[in-house]
Amino acid sequence: MGMLDGKVAVVTGSGGGIGREIALHMAQAGAKVIINDIGASLTxxxxxxxxxxxxxxxxxxxxxxxEINTDSVSSWESAGKIVQSALDHFGRIDIVVNNAGILRDQIFHRMTPEEWxxxxxxxxxxxxxxxxxxxxxxxxxxxxxxxxxxxxSGLIGNFGQANYSAAKLGICALSKSIALDMKRYNVRSNxxxxxxxxxMTSSIPAETPEQKARVEKIMRMGPEKNAPLAVFLASDAAKDVTGQIFGPxxxxxFLFSQNRPIRGIHAAEGWTPESIAEHALPALKSFFVPMERSGEVFSWDPL
Structure with a gap:
């Protein structure tokens, strides 16, 4: 008996990399899988x-x-065909893995609306x-x-990825909203x-010694390391897990934090721009979130 026996999974962007490994592991766990991939380039x-x-x-x-589906996720109509393919081939759908992605990296002041x-x-x-x-x-x-x-890149930050970072952090808010709205129907979202x-990581610059060292660390982490967590989250063993953000x-x-107040101050007479500068800023400044990127937060070698 596999953890996903009897279930049908749609895995978008599963023609390679992390998506492929998730599809393979879900199939190995007993799921019937719709492999969705249009086979496009990284861009x-x-x-x-x-x-x-x-x-x-x-x-x-x-x-x-x-079974294979080659429709794009990027329009309402074609996305509907992806879900319909699960019904046509296997009669139901139990799991959605939203993995499809592209990159159009660009420093912000040069980013075009098309790249965004x-x-x-x-x-x-x-x-x-x-x-x-x-x-x-x-x-x-x-x-x-x-x-x-x-x-x-969205949870912490990165250079040259305003479009990607905004989308990836937006996905977390989307997931939380789904978890809240659909909990009554026993639907989970993580x-x-x-x-x-x-x-998706092959475009990371590797020019300086520091960049090369960072890329070498990432290259030691195979995409298959992410699949077991995806299988667990899709399974009934995770029936009490929803609205969370994990990182393998x-x-x-890792379990990631989500936005909560970290410091508060009160002024009985209310605030003016001047009093904010004089009193609020000194009280809050030591609690400011650092200007860090993912590689600086996860600075130790992977274990």
């Missing part, structure tokens, strides 16, 4: 069914069941579209699980912030 150009076919071949060689829209459309809009189509079926059957792939060397890093597992 979203082109299309090919080959990556999805390769994932399907591996699953079937290992005795699992899978392209990334938001796939990551944030795509997660909403696929999740919303699945929600109709989750509600009817009173059960289902979402696993959304976020990133420390986020996973992966650490791995994959196509090699053999470490």
């Amino acid at each position: 979203g150009e082109g299309a090919s069914a080959t990556p999805a076919q390769q994932t399907k071949q591996i699953i079937e060689q290992r005795g699992g069941r899978a 829209d392209a990334v938001i459309d796939v990551h944030l809009n795509g997660s909403f579209y696929v999740s919303r189509h699945a929600a109709t079926h989750f509600r009817k059957q009173e059960g289902g699980s979402y696993v959304h792939i976020t990133s420390t 986020c996973l912030a992966p650490f791995a060397w994959s196509r 890093r090699m053999n470490e597992l």
Whole structure:
């Protein structure tokens, strides 16, 4: 008996990397899998069914069941076809893994509206579209699980990724809203912030000695290290886990904090700009969140 026996999973962007490993592990755990991938480049150009076919071949060689869908997550209509493919092939849908993604990295003052829209459309809009189509079926059957792939670029910060960071942090808010709205239907929604060397991290600069050292650390973390947590979150063993953000890093597992007040001060007479500068700023400044990137927060070697 596998942890996902009898369940049907849709894994977007599962033609390679982290998505492929999640699809493989879910199939190994007993799920029937819809492998969704348009086969585009890292920046979203082109299309090919080959990556999805390769994932399907591996699953079937290992005795699992899978079907391919090559529709894009980035429009409402095509996202509906992704969910419908699960119903057409396997008669139901129990799990959605929102993993599909592209990159259009650019320093903020040079970022174009096209670079912004392209990334938001796939990551944030795509997660909403696929999740919303699945929600109709989750509600009817009173059960289902979402696993959304976020990133420390959004949770903590990174250079040259305003579009990606905004989308990935937005996905966390989307997940929390789904968890709150659909709890009454036994539907769970969680986020996973992966650490791995994959196509999505291959664009990290490696020019300075510090950058090269950071990339070398990431390259030691294979995409397969993220799959066990995704399988668990999708399973009935996680029936009490919803609205959370997790991060697997090699053999470490992290639970991320979510925004809460960290310091408060009160003035009986109210505040003026001057009193804020004189009294509030000194009281609050030592609690400011540092200007750090993910690599600076996770500065130790992965265990």
